Amino acid sequence: MRRKLIVVSNRGPVSYGRGSDGSRTAKRGGGGLVTALRSLVQYHDVTWIASAITEEDRALAGEAVDETSRDGSPYRLRLVAHDRQAYDWYYNVVANPMLWFVQHSLWDLPYTPRVDAAFHHAWAEGYVAVNESFAATVDAELARTPDAAVFFHDYHLYLAPRMVRERRPDAALMHFVHVPWPQPDYWRVLPREARRAIHDGLMANDVVGLHTERWRRNFIYSVRELLGDDATAKTVTAPISVDSTEFVELARSEAVLSAEQEILTGRPEKLVVRVDRTDPSKNIVRGFRAFELYLDAHPDMHRRVGMLALLDPSRQEIPEYAEYLGAIQREARRVNDRFQQSGWRPIELEIADDFPKSVAAYKQFDVLLVNAIFDGMNLVAKEAPIVNERDGVVVLSENAGAHAELGEWALTVNPFDVDGQAAAIERALAMETGERHERLEAIRAHVREHDLSRWTDVLLAALDRVAAPTRS
């Protein structure tokens, strides 16, 4: 059944620029969220509301643009041009690092954060203001199509649902949280007004979706502790997924095959791969330390095993991220300085946004290390097995959302236990082919069956159960 949907996310699926000949160019974004939401465009009548990022985006803001998705599906795009200073406060002070760090439990509480006048100001003049400008745009779209359901995304937009609800008591509103939900004591890092406004904003939705039962339980618990409300009836668990077919095709593409040649040239017998953004939540530094412990215990594997770390530099305008990249580089160098020999460097570190190379590494891993401190889902753990050609083993953090689905076929690690991670790498590298093959096939079968259309179906069905009828 085709629906009218208003999708609202901070980043849109496309961003505009100007070519050298002065004509408008469109750059289609990647990233898990945008890929996932593309699946909505395919089956529904979507108006997508997102922030204007570039100058050309800003020039187009205010009017709806008719766009087409990668597969040719049409949708309307409506870009919102926020005040530039407000956007900086909203994005670089409140959403990142504050909310991201709260939701992934990353603060060093004896020292950080210092919630000061600058934060209070960024909250009021940035986060509240940008949410308000999103809400006004949603309201305008609802004036045009009152029977559309609104589908908000992620931690940038926690306040907008309440703002829309106040104007439109009968609108069908849904929110999906793509990040972990921490337990209420960690929300108390935020001042009382902010943490209450976040929970209250989400509770203005008819449906709140989270990836796993664990995050859902945490959400229900924190709504009860912080607001005294019961969120049970409006929450739903819907683990996001990936487009298997797309990855199978990608794996055969020229770009990936060429990147794969680079990896094959001089690859060691065994390859441990990690693919991440350089985000403190990804636990890259401890991963290197765990690999060092493995090398320490296995001199026979020197020259025969290597770690390939493909890391996309992330949010480098934010000091905590710049510092974390420094720590990553220091730790890799320390381990390499200790073990490297002519012709063998234990850790190959590549700091670049190189998606084809990531997919090539997915094909080539013997061990995939996903040791995230906390992770809403972690799509690498779903993507990489689909295309892997070596019966590779997934080592998976118990704090990644993907663990709820894939844990039984992965080797589970505690993200803080570097000794346990070294032991898991050892076990994975020593595992018999038969067992490796079975585990990998089980992951693949799960991901193929629990695909993106199941994710959207679960969410839209939940909306049908609780919201006013919104079918077109």
Add this chain to the structure above:
Amino acid sequence: MRRKLIVVSNRGPVSYGRGSDGSRTAKRGGGGLVTALRSLVQYHDVTWIASAITEEDRALAGEAVDETSRDGSPYRLRLVAHDRQAYDWYYNVVANPMLWFVQHSLWDLPYTPRVDAAFHHAWAEGYVAVNESFAATVDAELARTPDAAVFFHDYHLYLAPRMVRERRPDAALMHFVHVPWPQPDYWRVLPREARRAIHDGLMANDVVGLHTERWRRNFIYSVRELLGDDATAKTVTAPISVDSTEFVELARSEAVLSAEQEILTGRPEKLVVRVDRTDPSKNIVRGFRAFELYLDAHPDMHRRVGMLALLDPSRQEIPEYAEYLGAIQREARRVNDRFQQSGWRPIELEIADDFPKSVAAYKQFDVLLVNAIFDGMNLVAKEAPIVNERDGVVVLSENAGAHAELGEWALTVNPFDVDGQAAAIERALAMETGERHERLEAIRAHVREHDLSRWTDVLLAALDRVAAPTRS
């Protein structure tokens, strides 16, 4: 009703040495826990089991010593001489910093802790071993007096109850947790075996006591998440308290009067006081920053207001504590460098164990700042108002256990919100005498009524309800 009690705590109420003439000397310890437990000695037949700390303690270990409390009440003391290396692992690796940091949410999760072989080893050969030696001593005492109830204390002894229970299925066992109980996701910082053993050990008790409903709820929740058990029936909330009479007497003592003269000499018109151990959980660095923000906004108060920070150096063998003391000193110097003038230094920082001076400061504060990140109870917030002579105002962290009792008469602050703390200092300093007086009197009345005997009564009554009869 007099009972036979076996009290078990890491530190005992007394520690022995040798005088210059070779005779044995006894040093009676301070600290909230020991003071609180003294109230048990007064009314019950107590055998107290504790770690031997000094050489002389070790010489006495193995036999029970007949001791008397400060008020003349007799009790038996039984010291346990642990293997020295095991004690170091137990105390300086597992209990502090690991368990303390977990229970107060103090880890910098992107970087610390690194749970490595050293930790796993310290757990097995230190924490487990020392708990085992406590359990064996408890067992020996129960062989002597099978009808005694065992009363364990705090985070050093989480495993001992299960070890005793295995030997003595019918013993009456109770545990009091003096620190905050974090929510289950923070317990997941520990490897699975360790976090399960801790919860399982506590669940071997008939009664588990915690200071507040909040910590009790967290405990029930984490037992449910980590063990799948229901702890509701065996938990009880019993906020620890202080001996008001003792503080009133102390306030008149020579030592305190003399320390008070030091404070009075050149005291500014208004005095903001904090009294803490130099523990990262106490949030001293942010407190200085908040005071700086206050001074920034109130040039008229320069020279007229000062902060007196009396800080007892704590656990300096542990790197995180040594570093935190460095951060405290740096931050105080930074603020002083910025504002000080001839004859006025905004922050007077004294790093010393000086109890009489602390009590003198209790008498003299206009504002008492207790902004702890997390705190099981915080006895300073109860002690200081009892003897204060200036209608002083208590500024109190919402994450201190004391807030559950005293919050309505204090000014509540979020420990991470330095701007909010500056505003609370401002409000406290501007408050009318009448309101200040009423708030202070209300705190005093509450503390007098909810005294130490109420704490023990609540716990022993809970034991009566759930445990086998253990009356003597």
